[in-house]
Amino acid sequence: MASLNRDSRRQRLQPLAASLVAVALGFGVASAQADDLPKLVTKTPLKVGFAQTESNNPWRLAETKSFKEIAAKCGWQLVMTDANGSNSKQVSDIQSMIAQHVDLLVFPPREEKPLAPVVLQAKKAGIPVILVDRNVDQSVAKAGRDYITFIGSDFIDQGHRAADWLIKATGGKAKIIELEGTTGASAANDRKKGFDEVIAKQSGMSIIASQSGDFARDKGRQVMETLLQAHPDVTAVYAHNDEMALGAIAAIKAAGKQPGKDIQIVTIDGTKGGLDAIASGELGASVQSSPFFGPLACDVAQRFAKGEKIPTWVKVSDRFYDKSNVQESMQYGY
Numbered sequence: 228m229a230s231l232n233r234d235s236r237r238q239r240l241q242p243l244a245a246s247l248v249a250v251a252l253g254f255g256v257a258s259a260q261a262d263d264l265p266k267l268v269t270k271t272p273l274k275v276g277f278a279q280t281e282s283n284n285p286w287r288l289a290e291t292k293s294f295k296e297i298a299a300k301c302g303w304q305l306v307m308t309d310a311n312g313s314n315s316k317q318v319s320d321i322q323s324m325i326a327q328h329v330d331l332l333v334f335p336p337r338e339e340k341p342l343a344p345v346v347l348q349a350k351k352a353g354i355p356v357i358l359v360d361r362n363v364d365q366s367v368a369k370a371g372r373d374y375i376t377f378i379g380s381d382f383i384d385q386g387h388r389a390a391d392w393l394i395k396a397t398g399g400k401a402k403i404i405e406l407e408g409t410t411g412a413s414a415a416n417d418r419k420k421g422f423d424e425v426i427a428k429q430s431g432m433s434i435i436a437s438q439s440g441d442f443a444r445d446k447g448r449q450v451m452e453t454l455l456q457a458h459p460d461v462t463a464v465y466a467h468n469d470e471m472a473l474g475a476i477a478a479i480k481a482a483g484k485q486p487g488k489d490i491q492i493v494t495i496d497g498t499k500g501g502l503d504a505i506a507s508g509e510l511g512a513s514v515q516s517s518p519f520f521g522p523l524a525c526d527v528a529q530r531f532a533k534g535e536k537i538p539t540w541v542k543v544s545d546r547f548y549d550k551s552n553v554q555e556s557m558q559y560g561y
């Protein structure tokens with residue numbers, strides 16, 4: 228019941244994107260001390276580097292679109308790259324933006340550790356950085372000291388919410404396969420931590436296998452195919468994103484089982500494909516993970532340029548979708 232209350236409170240508190248930064252900035256976690264950080268010039272256009280990790284799923288495409296759409300409104304001239312799923316390419320893309328002397332760098336670090344040193348390189352070159360979506364290893368580069376802020380969801384809480392739903396859906400009895408996101412990504416690390424710690428407290432539930440599907444639909448399908456053969460007794464799947472859940476649904480059907488009946492599935496993202504699968508009954512629930520960081524990054528940059536203190540984490544609050552609200556929530560799918 229506690230989690231039901233928590234979810235309904237969240238549903239009521241969903242802020243609109245426009246008011247999100249104001250809400251987040253109003254409730255400070257620790258604030259960034261601008262003294263240590265490179266300054267942000269105020270000029271139009273502002274040359275902003277946006278280094279995307281990959282473009283292989285609707286979430287990434289929606290994130291990129293959000294930056295393209297805000298650029299004109301915010302007076303940004305965007306320099307954009309796509310690392311095609313490679314940490315080393317994302318690092319070299321960012322290094323090239325540093326060499327071009329962009330005024331501001333904004334990027335989702337693909338993995339926590341490999342992308343941390345380049346944040347320090349940007350700082351050394353006098354370029355302010357805003358991280359969006361995923362964070363870097365805080366023992367190497369720290370928000371508020373080495374970069375302005377991290378704008379993103381609470382991935383641990385997303386894992387908690389997915390686990391809470393699964394406990395209710397299965398009456399606290401399940402043999403779970405976990406499909407993890409990209410190994411080393413903060414989204415995968417924290418979604419696993421949050422989910423696993425809640426499930427560990429349930430005596431009737433166990434995670435019988437946990438393997439990376441790299442946040443990709445086809446990889447999720449392949450991993451699920453293999454794990455289904457090794458664990459035919461599986462009764463639930465927790466996928467770290469909708470794309471892998473959709474891949475798992477294909478594998479479950481190919482094995483002659485019914486997703487949503489023989490096997491309950493819970494996931495994260497809230498894509499259009501995820502919402503359609505909830506409507507058809509194959510997917511049980513999806514915790515939203517908003518990819519719409521463009522307006523937030525614009526607002527943070529403008530406030531930072533004016534000398535305002537920015538919290539070290541601008542937390543994005545996320546919706547929750549299941550069969551009870553999927554029809555009226557279709558408008559939020561992407």
Ligand code: AHR
Pocket residue numbers: 284286287360361414442467468469470495496516
């Ligand atoms: O970091 C966020 C995750 O990355 C999204 O859940 C996933 O779909 C994307 O690739």
